Amino acid sequence: MQSLTEIVLDYVMCENACAAGIATVETLAGGPPTADLTYVLPNAKSAVCFALPLDQSLIPPYLAKKDRLSHERDNFRTNFLASGIALGLTRFLEQKGFPSYAVAANEVYRQDTPRGAIDMIPDVSLRYLAVRSGVASFGLSGNVLRKNEGAAIILGAVVTTADLEPTDPLPKEDNYCDNCRLCMASCASSFMDPEEEASVTLGGIEFKYSKRRSYLRCEFVCGGFTGLHSSGKWSTWSPGRFTIPTDEREFMPALLHGIDAYNQRPPTQGGHHHVLMDSRLYLTCGNCQLICHPDKEERKRRHKILRESGVIVQNADGSLDAVVPEVARERLASMDPEKRALYERV
Numbered sequence: 478m479q480s481l482t483e484i485v486l487d488y489v490m491c492e493n494a495c496a497a498g499i500a501t502v503e504t505l506a507g508g509p510p511t512a513d514l515t516y517v518l519p520n521a522k523s524a525v526c527f528a529l530p531l532d533q534s535l536i537p538p539y540l541a542k543k544d545r546l547s548h549e550r551d552n553f554r555t556n557f558l559a560s561g562i563a564l565g566l567t568r569f570l571e572q573k574g575f576p577s578y579a580v581a582a583n584e585v586y587r588q589d590t591p592r593g594a595i596d597m598i599p600d601v602s603l604r605y606l607a608v609r610s611g612v613a614s615f616g617l618s619g620n621v622l623r624k625n626e627g628a629a630i631i632l633g634a635v636v637t638t639a640d641l642e643p644t645d646p647l648p649k650e651d652n653y654c655d656n657c658r659l660c661m662a663s664c665a666s667s668f669m670d671p672e673e674e675a676s677v678t679l680g681g682i683e684f685k686y687s688k689r690r691s692y693l694r695c696e697f698v699c700g701g702f703t704g705l706h707s708s709g710k711w712s713t714w715s716p717g718r719f720t721i722p723t724d725e726r727e728f729m730p731a732l733l734h735g736i737d738a739y740n741q742r743p744p745t746q747g748g749h750h751h752v753l754m755d756s757r758l759y760l761t762c763g764n765c766q767l768i769c770h771p772d773k774e775e776r777k778r779r780h781k782i783l784r785e786s787g788v789i790v791q792n793a794d795g796s797l798d799a800v801v802p803e804v805a806r807e808r809l810a811s812m813d814p815e816k817r818a819l820y821e822r823v
């Protein structure tokens with residue numbers, strides 16, 4: 478007869494997970510506050526963590542600015558699928574007599590932090606569960622990676638009062654990260670510190686990745702408010718070209734200005750509703766994750782695709798065009814000042 482640990486791991490693998498593992502209160506001990514399972518479930522003993530693969534075939538066209546919508550749909554749906562699998566397993570465990578908590582794959586934030594939800598601190602960090610339970614390894618980017626799927630995975634988890642058997646972290650040789658730094662080169666916000674490392678210790682094991690600068694950097698760019706790289710040669714899928722500050726203290730006013738402009742832009746195809754946004758959120762970045770393929774040649778190819786993908790400008794009907802930087806400048810210059818101010822300072 479299968480043990481409950483074997484059954485819960487099999488439960489998520491039956492739903493097409495590419496990996497599953499178990500972290501416990503003990504194996505997460507000593508970690509940051511978001512590694513505390515009892516924050517979401519007072520009598521928690523363990524957590525089942527799993528990963529779902531994104532569709533790799535949709536990533537190069539997304540980076541090339543040929544097709545945004547297909548990857549966005551795959552990304553949002555895979556997140557909802559991970560949350561749904563977590564809910565299914567939660568109900569399964571509860572009916573077996575173990576109160577449990579389904580961790581949403583994304584977009585759930587703690588309210589009890591200094592600025593509340595805008596700090597975007599998750600209820601439980603899925604990354605910590607993943608690295609400690611052997612679902613994935615940390616890359617330099619701070620994203621988590623798997624040797625077959627790369628960083629193109631979406632994590633899910635269930636926190637439970639069931640006393641499940643922990644699984645071990647992945648061996649070092651399974652981590653393909655070679656410090657190529659293409660994740661950093663693909664980030665218009667310079668979110669990852671190129672010099673300093675951060676480390677977390679979970680259950681006596683240390684994990685390292687690049688130190689993150691202010692989270693407002695990623696919010697400003699990944700939120701879609703701006704996206705032009707400092708070179709001016711390529712952008713994310715955002716039509717915004719507000720300057721990305723170098724001084725951390727300038728990010729909050731820049732972000733507030735960007736949000737105000739964003740809310741006045743015409744809607745485009747796709748997107749979905751996000752708790753911190755008044756208008757729909759569109760997937761416009763994620764470059765650090767999508768670049769990071771296990772094959773270094775493919776990683777380099779993707780970075781080249783991104784660098785040569787042009788910059789985004791928005792049409793009056795909301796649609797987006799990828800054009801060369803000179804054409805973008807002409808298109809912006811031809812807009813009336815009120816419209817132009819939705820994309821850049823005038």
Ligand code: SF4
Pocket residue numbers: 616617618619653654655656657658659660661768769770776
């Ligand atoms: S892009 Fe390169 S440096 Fe960054 S996480 Fe991936 S392998 Fe590591």
Ligand code: SF4
Pocket residue numbers: 663664665666667668669694695696698699762763764765766
């Ligand atoms: S999602 Fe985009 S802005 Fe955020 S860290 Fe990754 S590359 Fe940078």
